[in-house]
Amino acid sequence: MSEQLPNGGIELSPSEVDALPARWSSCWTPGEVAQQLAGIGTPWYVAAGWALDLFRGRQTRIHGDIEIAIPAASFPEVRHRFPGYVFDAAGGGRIWEDAAPEVLAAVHQTWLREPATGNYLLDVFREPHDGDIWICRRDEKIRLPYSDIIHHTQDGIPYLAPELVLLFKAKHARRKDQRDFDATVPHMTRAQHETLAELLARVHPGHPWLTEL
Structure with missing residues (x-):
């Protein structure tokens, strides 16, 4: 209860x-x-x-x-x-x-x-x-x-902006978050990739997504 x-x-x-x-x-x-x-x-x-x-x-x-x-x-x-x-x-x-x-x-x-x-x-x-x-x-x-x-x-x-959505999703990186990352990154521009990588390195250093960016 x-x-x-x-x-x-x-x-x-x-x-x-x-x-x-x-x-x-x-x-x-x-x-x-x-x-x-x-x-x-x-x-x-x-x-x-x-x-x-x-x-x-x-x-x-x-x-x-x-x-x-x-x-x-x-x-x-x-x-x-x-x-x-x-x-x-x-x-x-x-x-x-x-x-x-x-x-x-x-x-x-x-x-x-x-x-x-x-x-x-x-x-x-x-x-x-x-x-x-x-x-x-x-x-x-x-x-x-x-x-x-x-x-x-x-x-x-x-x-x-998708790079900021993925920054928030990176904290938990649940199964659906990983699927969202995989499905979204190919549609992002080079500048968006770079921004996401910079933000991840700052907020979640060592995050697995960094190697994929």
Whole structure:
């Protein structure tokens, strides 16, 4: 059973963690997210595995969820785009339902929940930044303008540059991450290869992917 935490969060039991994928079964597609955020003033982008599919121009595998990222300070603007839904904070096997501001400051993942069903539709990463400059949460010395890291599909859906998506995937390098790496690298430019190699050497020195770049 889940355990209630003093700060209002819930620590999930192993069975509840195992059941989470079912709660993501109705998650949105990148196009549906883009419709919800059409015309918003803050920069945002699709992240993780979906971003690599957008880069390659087609869906290559089933995605268990969908993640987007925004500047942390812009979260209220994004939150207002989803009336009738609830944002839960998540991290470390814990969930804080309809999270208070002090909880949001402590974790970076925010799950959009449909109250009527309990299903999760979208994972919003609230990322560190300095104005219009994106700051990598793995190494705060890596700072890049949002205009440099956000690419767009032909129909205007923003997604994170593939070299940065793979940098984040490199930490765990699960089976699906290795497949994403293998499928994406052949489509990247020489400059993107070099950027990924430089970032990997800095954040994950000695990483096996370095020999393949």
